[in-house]
Structures are given as C-alpha cells and as structure tokens.
Amino acid sequence: MKQSRRNFLKTSAVLGASVVGLSSAKPTKAAPQNILSDERMGVLVDTTACIGCRKCEWACKKAHDMPAGNIESYDDRTVFEKRRRPDAKALTVVNEYQNPNGKFPLNVKVQCMHCDHPACVSACIVGAFSKQANGSVIWDTDKCIGCRYCMVACPFQVPAFEFEKAWSPDIKKCDFCFDRTKTGLLPACVEICPMEVLTYGKRDELIRAAKEKIRLYPERYVNHIFGEYEVGGTSWMYLSSMDFTKVDFPKLSQNPAPGVTEAIQHGIFAYFIPPIAIYALLGGVMWLNKNRKHESHGEEE
C-alpha cells in the first residue's frame, strides 16, 4: 500500500493540527477569575500594636466552623515558644519575637497575603483558586484535585493540606472571610481585635494611612510597608518596628511571582505556532525520508 503525497499532507495537516492543538490549547475563557480591581480591599496589620492575645485565631476558627475550643485557652502564652505556621487546623496564627530595640516583644499575625498577582491562582492545574474583585483569593473545593502545586508555588508558603485525611482532603488557607464580607460583615479577625491592630479598608487608602503613620512616628516603625510592592503587591500589608526579615518574612523581589513562568508558557504556546511548526517540520522530514527510501528501493508493493 502506498499513500499518495496529497493524501499524506492532507491527513497530517488536519489530524495533526487537531491532536497537537488539543494538547496545547490555551483556553482564555476557561482560565480562573483573576481580577485586579481598583476597589479591592485589604488589611493593614500594625504589628507594633499587637499584644498577642490570639483572639483573632479563635474568631477565625469560629467563623470557619473549625474546632476552636474555649476562648480563655488562647491566653496561654507558652505557644509563643515555638514559631508556628498556619496549617489545616488554623488559618491564622500569631507569633512573638523579642525586640532588641524596645521593651515590648513584637507579635506578628500570619495568614494568606491575598497577593495582587497570586502564584496560587496562576499555578493551580484546574483553576481552583481565584482572585475576586474585593481582593480575596479563594479556593474552590469542587474543582481541587489535591495536587498541591499551589503549595509549591506560593512565595509565602501559605496553603496547607489535610495530609491526615484519606478521602477528599482540602487545601486550607485564609479566605479573607469571603462569605462574611459578601454580606457586609468585617473579617472575623478584624472584628474581634481589641487593639485595632487590623485595619480593613480599600488597599490604596490603607497604603496612604500606613505612610502617614510612618511619617508621624518614624521612631516607632521601620520605613517599609511590607506588601506594598512585594511580589507585585499584596492585599494584606504590614508595619513593623523591626526589619521584616527578622520577623520571618521572606525576602522577595517586586516582580509578580508567576511572571517568569507565564512568560515562558506564552512563549512556547504563542497561538500554537511553535507546536504546529514542529509538527509540520517533522512531517516534512518524515515525508522526504519516506520518499527517498521509496525511490532507492523501488516500489515494494
């Protein structure tokens, strides 16, 4: 059996394009929601005012139907002996750091930063993460397949996974109390904080307020709003009296975390041209070699 050249080319063009096209389809519509609204909200955390009462930890658990225990048990300050991280059982935790410059220790609340260019949203294989108009980065249990790539991607190492669950484990992280803010309530931690450490507001207004604070009390704060520019900006931002690397914030550049990756992806898949070009090239080489063989061997069948 011998295939005519015309046929070969036609079939390879049609079928080839569809096979390769399928694999490299870059769906624009099917991408997860990733809105960067000017109206997005944020929280400014003034760590210098925090007394480490950990009421936010309790309120957060309550608001998310997680076992919270007795609110008095949160007065226990021995937990500060160890640095803690948010995990599947606590979406936010407060750590304490001794301050060599001042009398008082510094308490730092940790949770998801709600990045403006979230690595988790870019990375998630099924688009389970999305950035909402109000700034929240939230996770969709109906989509997640539990691959944990979001944990690899997050520059703050925030998403936690229910490793101990055998069936349908969840990714757990602060959702900026999306269900509460939708109905006009404050995030649970913001609402309960007795020291007004946490200020909820429009992100640009928060930046203005933070700058004002630094200007008025230069001896109280280091001149750095963490989150204003880190990884392209975050919705949660921090003020501190110590250098941020001393209180366990990662040192990050101002470039959005997914930037390089997305540039590479778009380069390889620009309008499918590179994959289709390789396909065509290989097809051509194959066809040439095939014909050469036929000519030198004569017709075999």
Added chain:
Amino acid sequence: MEHFFKPTPIQKKFFTPIIMIVSVIALNGLIFLLGRFLFGIGAITNLNDQFPWGIWIGIDVAAGVALAAGGFTTAALGHIMHRDKYEVIIRPALLTAMLGYTFVAMSVMIDLGRYHFIWHPLIMWNGTSVLFEVGICVMIYLTVLYIEFLPIVTERFIGRVNLPGFLKKFNNTVDKLLRFLDKGLEKTMFIFIISGVVLSCLHQSSLGTLMVIAGPKMHPLWQTPILPLLFLISAICVGFPMVIFESIISSKSFGLKPETDVLSGLGRMVGPLLLIYLAAKLIDIVVRQTYVYLMEVNTESIMFTIELLLGVVIPLRMFFSRKISSTPAGLFIASGLVIFGVLLNRINNFIVAYTPPYAEASYFPSIGEISVTLGFIALEILLFRAFVMIFPIISVPQKVAPKTKYAIRGLFK
C-alpha cells in the same frame, strides 16, 4: 541473508531467582500503597505543609517521564529519519515508554489528594498553569503510545485468535476486527508518531518550567528561566542510553547476544548531545554567576557537582571514545551514568533544590515512599518481562526468512 532479525515473543521461564526478588519488592510496595489509600498521604509519607512534593513526584513522575524519553527519540530516529538499521530497538523502546508513562500516570494518581478528581483537568482548564499543560500533554501522549503499540497486538493475534469456552464463536469476528484495525492503523500511524514526538518535546520541556514558579524557594544553582530547555535536552540525551542499557540487560536476561553494532551506533549520537547539554549548563551558571554557590561546601553544591561530573562529563568522555563505546561493557557503564545523571538531576530539581522558607527539618523520603517507588519500578520490570514473552517485541535472529505478510512488518515501512 545470513542475519535476519525478527521480533518474536521470547520463550523462557517467567520466574528466575532475580524475578522472585523483584516480585517481593513489588508486593511490598503494593502493601504500603494500600496504606496510603486507607490512612491518607500523611500516614505513609514524610510530606508536610513545607514539603508538599516528595519522591513520588521527583522520581516517579519527573524522572519517570525523562527516562521514558527513549520512546520518542527512537521513534524520531527510526520512523521520521527512517534509519532502518535501528528498527530493532524501536519496539523495546516503545514498550518501555508505554509502561513508563503508564506508571507516571499511576504515580500522579496516588500522589493526588483527591485522586477521584483526576479527570478534572480535562474539563477545567487553566492556561497559565504549567502543570495543566504537562498533565494534558502526558494524557494525550499516553493514548498515542497505546495506539502506537496496537499494531504489535494485532500482529500477535491476527490469524491466532483463540478465545476460551463459549467465546469461541466470536473468534472470527475478533479476527476481522483486528484486521480492520490493522489496516486503519497502517494508514494513519505516521500521524500518531509525529504527534508523539511533538507532545514529548512539549511536556519534557514544560516539566522543567514546573519549578520556575517556586522562585526563590528553589536553590539558585538550579533555578533558571532556561530550565525547560535544559529538561528537553537532557531528556533527549537520556533516550538512547536508556535503550542501550535496557537492551543489554534484556539480552543478558534472555541469553541473547547484544546487538553491539546497533547499540554503539546509538552510542555515537549520545556524545554530541551530552556536549550540547553540558555547554548549556555551563553557560547558564556563568551567565547567572551562580558558580559562586559551588565555592561553598553543602548538600546543594555537592549534589550539583556529582550530577554534572558523574552524570555528564564522565559519560561524555566515554561515549566519545571509540574503544569504550564499541564494547557492550563500556556502553553499559556509560549509559548507566547518563541515566544516573538525569535521575539525580530530576531529584535535585524537585527535592534537593526546593528549600521552603519555614521548614523545621529537611525532607527525606519515608520507608513507605521508598517502598512504593521501588515497588512501581519492580512492577514495571515484571510487566516488561511479561510483555516481551507475550508479544513480538525483541528481535531475535531467524534461520529462514519468513514469508507471511504479517511476519516482517515493523510498525510501518
């Protein structure tokens, strides 16, 4: 013709003492695997919120994909470049790739927290996700590999369908079906072969892009925007060594003479490829000035040095030596080193280089993880052995030239 090679099912006893040991390793892996499904990932592995990925991703998936590269490199050589001499290695390489990718898919499945949602990427797309692209490419490529393998199945069974018991009356129908399939595949196979090569290039490179998003969490010796290029070149480099390595082992195991001529022909192509890879690697550490990290002595710098010296430089020298690359022993060792180098490179990229900011202790795989990984490799070996005994995969010298149509056909002419 004095030497006429024809793929033939190997007739040997399945169990040998070594195969018994391999079976025990496989069984042990399956027991721990059961534990993973009953008690969750946390119970069996050392993974935690700091180290979400371990050797099931670093070795089983990342290295597994790279080491299955023999499938597309030999397909390109034999079918696209039409080098007839290498026809004998295409089938074993195809089988390795098919089994390799099947196990890659299974490893992904067991590592997924919600494995019952493994089909989600088919309908829930995220174009910015590298993992999405890798996942879809691997899924399609696996299908392509099965299709490429089908002609071997039809060849085995056409005219020989013999169903047991009451199914006997379907013998004819099944035979007709196989013949129909065979005809259709013969005409369209080139489409799948080219697709296979394209898909391989795509996901082999994207596998490298996977860790780029980890940014500063990955050690600068490995974190580079040209990771996709490095992954692609190293996958191409390891393709032929893998075929050589395996071919020598199978010959030994089945008491055949290794086809030194064909294998050293393959070996001659490896040297230049390794040279390109080495150059890319060196340019990368010079341009990004990351060689400064090699001045200090720590796990990362040691691993990087081993990877490059033992896995690239030494085999490079060996493959360029005529004397070494024309003996089975030399080929075997040189190929083994390349395989080791690529394996170590994937482990380094996915595990050693990954240094999350809040880790309390570094990650080392648990007994359970190691058991499952070894168990999967053992299962792959067992399946490979079973397949070459059932299907015409390995070419053995024939006494008389066969006449029937289906006997001499390779994948296609």
